[in-house]
Amino acid sequence: MKSKQKGLSLVVLIILLAVVGVIAVYGSQVGLAYLNKNTLEKATKVVLLEYKGEDKVTTNDIRKAILTKISMENIDIRAEDIVVTKDGNGFNVQAYYSKSVGVTEELSINLDFEIDQSTPE
Numbered sequence: 001m002k003s004k005q006k007g008l009s010l011v012v013l014i015i016l017l018a019v020v021g022v023i024a025v026y027g028s029q030v031g032l033a034y035l036n037k038n039t040l041e042k043a044t045k046v047v048l049l050e051y052k053g054e055d056k057v058t059t060n061d062i063r064k065a066i067l068t069k070i071s072m073e074n075i076d077i078r079a080e081d082i083v084v085t086k087d088g089n090g091f092n093v094q095a096y097y098s099k100s101v102g103v104t105e106e107l108s109i110n111l112d113f114e115i116d117q118s119t120p121e
Helices: 008-051 059-070
Strands: 082-087 090-102 108-118
Touching: 008 059, 008 090, 008 108, 059 082, 059 090
Parallel strands: none
Antiparallel strands: 082 090, 090 108
């Protein structure tokens, strides 16, 4: 009488580890892109708080301050991607940018980010 095999064979285990490894590699790249988005949001919030209530600050000053704060974080965003507008007594900052994570030569994951923050009351 034959007994039923229990557990995974070596081949199935290797295939399973390969799939988990690929998911982990690309998942970490996507996770890093979201961390960069959070870093940009925090930098924007800090800059808006720093310049809150100051009269002689221009929209270009806000943009430059944000870019300076994120300059060491390796975030793929250009000055043109950050739109700063005067909003009553404060400023409104909107940032739109994309991050592409390559999977193969023909396939990539494109992540679009949008940030919209105003000077806190």
